[in-house]
Amino acid sequence: xxxxxxxxxxxxxxxxxxxxxxxxxxxxxxxxxxxxxxxxxxxxxxxxxxxxxxxxxxxxxxxxxxxxxxxxxxxxxxxxxxxxxxxxxxxxxxxxxxxxxxxxxxxxxxxxxxxxxxxxxxxxxxxxxxxxxxxxxxxxxxxxxxxxxxxxxxxxxxxxxxxxxxxxxxxxxxxxxxxxxxxxxxxxxxxxxxxxxxxxxxxxxxxxxxxxxxxxxxxxxxxxxxxxxxxxxxxxxxxxxxxxxxxxxxxxxxxxxxxxxxxxxxxxxxxxxxxxxxxxxxxxxxxxxxxxxxxxxxxxxxxxxxxxxxxxxxxxxxxxxxxxxxxxxxxxxxxxxxxxx
Amino acid sequence: xxxxxxxxxxxxxxxxxxxxxxxxxxxxxxxxxxxxxxxxxxxxxxxxxxxxxxxxxxxxxxxxxxxxxxxxxxxxxxxxxxxxxxxxxxxxxxxxxxxxxxxxxxxxxxxxxxxxxxxxxxxxxxxxxxxxxxxxxxxxxxxxxxxxxxxxxxxxxxxxxxxxxxxxxxxxxxxxxxxxxxxxxxxxxxxxxxxxxxxxxxxxxxxxxxxxxxxxxxxxxxxxxxxxxxxxxxxxxxxxxxxxxxxxxxxxxxxxxxxxxxxxxxxxxxxxxxxxxxxxxxxxxxxxxxxxxxxxxxxxxxxxxxxxxxxxxxxxxxxxxxxxxxxxxxxxxxxxxxxxx
Numbered sequence: 001x002x003x004x005x006x007x008x009x010x011x012x013x014x015x016x017x018x019x020x021x022x023x024x025x026x027x028x029x030x031x032x033x034x035x036x037x038x039x040x041x042x043x044x045x046x047x048x049x050x051x052x053x054x055x056x057x058x059x060x061x062x063x064x065x066x067x068x069x070x071x072x073x074x075x076x077x078x079x080x081x082x083x084x085x086x087x088x089x090x091x092x093x094x095x096x097x098x099x100x101x102x103x104x105x106x107x108x109x110x111x112x113x114x115x116x117x118x119x120x121x122x123x124x125x126x127x128x129x130x131x132x133x134x135x136x137x138x139x140x141x142x143x144x145x146x147x148x149x150x151x152x153x154x155x156x157x158x159x160x161x162x163x164x165x166x167x168x169x170x171x172x173x174x175x176x177x178x179x180x181x182x183x184x185x186x187x188x189x190x191x192x193x194x195x196x197x198x199x200x201x202x203x204x205x206x207x208x209x210x211x212x213x214x215x216x217x218x219x220x221x222x223x224x225x226x227x228x229x230x231x232x233x234x235x236x237x238x239x240x241x242x243x244x245x246x247x248x249x250x251x252x253x254x255x256x257x258x259x260x261x262x263x264x265x266x267x268x269x270x271x272x273x274x275x276x277x278x279x280x281x282x283x284x285x286x287x288x289x290x291x292x293x294x295x296x297x298x299x300x301x302x303x304x305x306x307x308x309x310x311x312x313x314x315x316x317x318x319x320x321x322x323x324x325x326x327x328x329x330x331x332x333x334x335x336x337x338x339x340x341x
Numbered sequence: 342x343x344x345x346x347x348x349x350x351x352x353x354x355x356x357x358x359x360x361x362x363x364x365x366x367x368x369x370x371x372x373x374x375x376x377x378x379x380x381x382x383x384x385x386x387x388x389x390x391x392x393x394x395x396x397x398x399x400x401x402x403x404x405x406x407x408x409x410x411x412x413x414x415x416x417x418x419x420x421x422x423x424x425x426x427x428x429x430x431x432x433x434x435x436x437x438x439x440x441x442x443x444x445x446x447x448x449x450x451x452x453x454x455x456x457x458x459x460x461x462x463x464x465x466x467x468x469x470x471x472x473x474x475x476x477x478x479x480x481x482x483x484x485x486x487x488x489x490x491x492x493x494x495x496x497x498x499x500x501x502x503x504x505x506x507x508x509x510x511x512x513x514x515x516x517x518x519x520x521x522x523x524x525x526x527x528x529x530x531x532x533x534x535x536x537x538x539x540x541x542x543x544x545x546x547x548x549x550x551x552x553x554x555x556x557x558x559x560x561x562x563x564x565x566x567x568x569x570x571x572x573x574x575x576x577x578x579x580x581x582x583x584x585x586x587x588x589x590x591x592x593x594x595x596x597x598x599x600x601x602x603x604x605x606x607x608x609x610x611x612x613x614x615x616x617x618x619x620x621x622x623x624x625x626x627x628x629x630x631x632x633x634x635x636x637x638x639x640x641x642x643x644x645x646x647x648x649x650x651x652x653x654x655x656x657x658x659x660x661x662x663x664x665x666x667x668x669x670x671x672x673x674x675x676x677x678x679x680x681x682x
Contacts, residue, residue: 069527135587146524149532183487191490191572215576216583228576231532234524235573239558239580241459246560247588295559 001055002034003322006097009039009090010066011104013307016040019103020047022313026321028053033321036097038088040064061086067104076108077115084267086112092299093117099300099320102145102292103313106303110147110294113301120329126296127159128230128303129166130237131319132289136221138173141166144230145237145292151229153196156180160207161198161335162295163225169326175208176224181232182212206294206338215239291316293323295332300324343375343398346661347438349429350380351407352445354648357381360444361388363654367662369394374662377438379429381405388565404428408445418456419447427453433640436460440661442632444654447644449637451488454642461670463677466492467637468500469571469644471578472506472632472660477562479514482507485571486578486633492570497521497538500600501548502676503636504566510667516549517565523553534570547679556580632657634664636673642664 007023009016016039024047027033030207034057037044041062048055067076067083075081085104091097093116101110119126126341129143148155160178167176180198182190185197190212201209213223215236228236248298294301302322304316323329348364350357357380368374375398378385382403389396401620408417408424416422426445434457443450451467454629460467472483482504485675501519505553508517521539523531528539531553544549554564556577569577631653635642641664645657 135590149524181576183490183572183579215579216586218580218583219587220583231524232573232576235522235556235569236576236580238524239559239577240584242557242559242561243581243584244588245557247585249476 002032003038003321003324004097004099005317005324006033006036006038006061006088006100007317008085008100008102009037009044010064010084011102012128012304012313013241014309016043017047018240018308018310019304019313020044022308023317024048024051024053024055024058024311025310026314030321031057031157034058036061036088036091036093038063038084056095059206061087061091067108069105069106073108073111077111084314085109085237086116087262089113089116091299092301098324101302101304101313101316101320103304103306103308103316105235106146106292109303113294113297113299114135117297117299117301120298120333120336121298122333123296124158124161125155126294127162128292129163129295130289130292131171132164132219132237132240132309134219134221136222138224139171140218140223141171141176141225142218142233142237143225143227143295144233146230146234147294148230150231151193151195153200156193156197156227156229157200157204158336159227160201160209160225160294162332163227164327165331165335166293166295167199167224169328169331170322171224173224177210177222178225178227179210179213179223181215181218181228181236183214184213185214187211197227198277206335287312288315291319295328295338298329300328343373344662344665345375345377345438345440346658347377347379347402347432347441347664348658349426349441349443350378350385351425351447352406352443352647353645353654355650358385358388359596359649359651360645360654361385363649363651364442364658365389365392365394365396365399366651367655367658371662372398375399377402377429377432378427379404379432381408383421402428402432408449412449414449414452418452426450426619430454430457430642433642439665440643442643442645442654442657442661444645444647444649444657449488449556450642450644454550454635454640458638458640458642461637461639461674461677463674464503464637465499466496467635468502468503469633470527470636471630471633472512472582473560473578475560476560477567479562480512481564482512482517482566483559483560483574483578484566484568484636485574487571487575488635489571491572492534492588494534494537494541497534497568497570498541498545499637500568501542501545501550501566501676502623503673504567504568505548506672506676507634507636507669508565510665510669510672514565518551518563519548519568520551520554520564520565522556522559522567523567524555526553526555528552538568547676628653629656632660634660634669636669639670639674641669671678 009019036059038061044060063084092100127144130146132138167173201207232322282334302320350360377400379402385401404425408426433441468485469488472480508514633644643661
């Protein structure tokens, strides 16, 4: 059975070609996966014909207008405003595609997906989740990253189930450790919604609750899932990315100071230094962790960073493929149904 | 006139000696500053007598019991439980000291300070503020870091005034740029309290409001003051510290890989590499930025990280000295009074 992924090729900073090339890279070695490339048909066909790999399995859906950030959300939801994002979501909603990847506006993507694709059974509010590297080598899932600015204890409890399903199925962890993001590690600390959620998690046998995690331990590897309301989760993720970028900036400056090394008689030490620093950059390259999952919907929807490069977008497409193959939406519905039963 | 700083010498992870030595380092070249060292008198006197610098100006207040994290806050506030923190705060409250530095519990420090020292005129809720390095070289003040988990628009507005006073007086910036922490840069984005606060700031001529800042731009240098409610501010700060620590960890691993360089015939490149990496570590050394200010109180109260080393604690003491010399509490009261007038 061919798996089909819809690609919204418009709305990224770097232009459609980067996304199309990245998506084709992601499926080049997978003849069992076909893309539905939605966007400006001429440029898509030109890029397709320029590739050496077989691309007859892919389809092109003409929808040359990117979703505009100034589009009225109400008109967009009503269908009065056409956009490549909407066309791509429709191809998932009508069952002709199994998943969608878009680099467009997160807010519009979530609103349109909820409206057209619908929520997974038992889900009150879908969330945005992302897998991040940790010092232990085992990734951590962080959610919600901004779909819900505020969340009550019951929502946080649902996010814990969604995160558990993601860590079990995508990361392959048997009983994922779930922590709540808080500003202290003691039980009595923090806002009321977080404290009440901690009680709900402690009483839920389907969740392996390991207490609170403070934001300086996001990457310590002490949890497989970290749950937060969207505002705090978004701040935690972006602050980490900002600090990592500043570290990379300082490193680049140092590399520049070290540049004269390159002209030294023995090139060997300089080469080893720059290989080492390249490994550091890679550990912090957000492109390698690109692709946030909109979870709690009845289909797989992945949001790529708007500034993704070709490799970054390919990574987001691989995330979508993994989630389809692991039946993430069904698993989440199953987790929540088991809980309600 | 001698300036007097009270030092709570108990309650730090590394023990009293590290704090006492750090505090004495901070004032070694300042004969116009005297310390009131509060804690276990024998060890304080032993450390004092071991120093070559003149220390007759310092006083010792015996109060050998550290504040215990399990102490009931109610009994602590009532004065039924003695502690070095309480004794030190009392010496500020009764006017015999101008400022206090403690590495004890933030929550207890804020509660006791509010109770015994009181708020600056016009302040509803004091906040915790910290100065952090940015890519531009100009530091940024971030507040609130957790004194108030939630904050309404009016509180955020007051924090903006406190941050403006700090940046003007301590950092010496004429009209500091003030931003609100949010999850997007567009005016209509984010939670209601942040959006309403943005309106209040835009209408206030005493504030140079520059819009929203996302957490990945905390260190970009685009603002001199960043205002958030305590939960989000705490998460932003700790997530940044955690990411920086992880970067340092990766760098250390790389340095270990590069260790054989040291044995190479030419030591010169290896030395320059490690000097460069040492600069990177220093840029991220939280000890160099130790010392969070409890602002909005009628006196200068500085909280040191519990894990501070000698240099870190000295840095916190220097922060307290700077704020006393710059009359920060009076300036904050002045800012808020000007606004109310």
